[in-house]
Amino acid sequence: MSQGFEIQIFNRHKNRMEIEKVYGDNMVKFAYGNPIGRLLGPVIASKTLSQLYGKSQDSLKSAQKVAPFLKNFNIDIDQYQKGSFKDNPIETSYKSFNEFFIREFQEGQRAFTQKDDEMGAFAEARYFGHESMSDDLTIPVKGSMLRAVDLIGDSELAKAFIGGPLMIARLCPVDYHRYHYPDHGKTLQSFTVPGDLHSVNPLALKYRHDIFIKNERRVSILETEHFGKLAYIEVGATCVGKIVQSFDESQPFKKGDEKGYFLFGGSTVVLCGEKGNWAPSSDMLENTKAGIETYIQLGDVVAQTN
Structure with a gap:
């Protein structure tokens, strides 16, 4: 890419570094x-x-x-x-x-890990992972510090996630754009935080660091069987006409159930957990420290219980 800025990705499925187009x-x-x-x-x-x-x-x-x-x-x-x-x-x-x-995979193309202590990838996407957020709940995104409390948009609800693990899954326009539940559980509450619709591409984040907390997003607080309470946050982006919830949130969900999908555009799902409950996969943590996202297929392991 021009201007000397390339987006490097580690593709776990192919076990190689790639440059994103x-x-x-x-x-x-x-x-x-x-x-x-x-x-x-x-x-x-x-x-x-x-x-x-x-x-x-x-x-x-x-x-x-x-x-x-x-x-x-x-x-x-x-x-x-x-x-x-x-x-x-x-x-x-x-x-x-x-x-x-919003095309769907054919039957059998993707499978969620069946082990209870392994969290399945909730989106087919490029992941950053952080084992524990600092006490005031700030996370590094492209050189800027963001507070998870601002992502969740409710300081009372955010208290449960202070010092907990966090993953950011970025979807590109080329990707499968449906997102799924990472474990069995139920929805405690969900709400929309109004905002703009900036691009979530690293090129945009390079110029503007507050995108994740300025963009419109939908927050669901989930109670899961094996990973405790999760804040599941879908972040809108430029040209995403809509964030659609396809699952009836009044019902319990199973690991791998489709939760919803994004209409046209690149988008992001952020997952926050409670302190000490689980940690993102070691390869994701290592790559994140080097500033590199890990491309992970839907249902593959993204985290383990502690």
């Missing part, structure tokens, strides 16, 4: 690195613009973007289910770009 990287650089782009920032990060753009991804015409997108990002589409047009080849089976964007 960024969708819309020139637009991100313009919006956050260019003086004119920064002036337009409030418009670019506005909910209205994201919703309008998101709506355009629902049009039949938007489906024409699917085939070039697959080719450009080398996506193995055969892992996924077809869209509405079942008789078409999979590349032309989706009625819109958004339908392609």
Whole structure:
């Protein structure tokens, strides 16, 4: 990438380092690195613009973007289910770009770890992990300190997570965009924290460090069987028209159940835990210390109980 800034990822599944190919990287650089782009920032990060753009991804015409997108990002589409047009080849089976964007895996493509002391990856994403947040609940994100209390948006609720572990799972536009429950349990409460819709790409975070606490997000407090209480936070992003909850939160959930999905855009899920209950996987912790995200497939191990 230009400007000497590359996003390095360790792909656990392939056991190798990779350079991320960024969708819309020139637009991100313009919006956050260019003086004119920064002036337009409030418009670019506005909910209205994201919703309008998101709506355009629902049009039949938007489906024409699917085939070039697959080719450009080398996506193995055969892992996924077809869209509405079942008789078409999979590349032309989706009625819109958004339908392609929220595609589902075929049966048997991903499996959640069955061990009770292992947490399954709740998103197929690039992970940062921190074993324990400091006493005032600050976490390092790209050189800036963020307080988890600000992520949760409620100081009373945040007390349960002081000094606890934390994981940040970043989804790119090329990824599977459904997110899942990491363990069996029930939802204690959930609410939306209003905000902007900035890009969550590391290029944007390089220029602007407060994105995670400025963006709109949805917080669920979960009581799980093996990992205690969790704060499960879905963070909106530029061009994410909507964060959709597909699970009935009044019902108990099982490990691996789908919780919801993001409509078009790159997005993030943040998971906070109680102190001493569990720790992120050792490879994730090591890579995080080096400033490198770990790409982990849905259902693979992301944490163990202590």
